[in-house]
Amino acid sequence: MTWDRIADRYIELAESRATSSFHHLTDFFHERLRPLSGKSVLDIGCGHGWLAHSLATQGAVASGVDGSESMIKQARLRYPDLAFHTADLVGGLGPAGAVSGYDAMVARFSLQCIAHLDRLLGDAAVALRPGGLFLVSMPHPAFYMRERVEDPVTKERYRKVTGYLEHETRILPDFGGHRYFHRPVSWYIQAFARHGMHLDDMREPPQQPDTVGDRKWEDWSSFEKWWSTIPVFLGLGFRKAATGG
């Protein structure tokens, strides 16, 4: 699996970017799941396990599942007290789906890496307790990796969206190259709804450029201010119906 090949590079970058845009939307998970004490939370596509761990430090009974043996090996080494499972999520939750009654599931920057989500969402809908939350963050399908352009005459800046509604497989260069499955936002909302999980929250946080450091907004350059107005990350929250579904 590609992620086995690039796991070391991903982990190195993730750990060296403690305060950067890498952590965009991490607060979303904590905020929506508070109070975490005693809540069972499954981290789907957990990578090296840091989010499961950060939820566990707030009292959650957190576990994780990922398709990359290398990622899961690192997760187990780092956080031996947490349960981590290996499964190709295209086929569903695997051993993580044997547990039922999860209070919540989180998928941070993983769903867009998975070629087919139907079995995963079907298993998640069964394993989540009625009323449970499924929180997602991902690159914003409309704006992430869209070329930045400045009109040579008007100087107007924009991101160049060359296609949106068509599903597309792209190769992203990040971390040494991996596949990214582009799907429009409405597709995700409908796919979750088909499995009885309905949109409950949506976040499009302004983008803070890594270059601004501690500078106040007034002191940002016009480019940095413009940059912040187009969200490149998206947060979605889905809730399973409290009864049935």
Ligand SMILES: C[S@@+](CC[C@H](N)C(=O)[O-])C[C@H]1O[C@@H](n2cnc3c(N)ncnc32)[C@H](O)[C@@H]1O
């Ligand atoms: C961008 S990383 C995100 C990791 C972690 N959630 C984080 O926030 O750091 C994407 C993760 O999805 C996992 N992944 C990709 N395709 C998968 C699949 N088919 N089954 C299981 N995991 C998969 C990768 O192994 C990788 O750990």
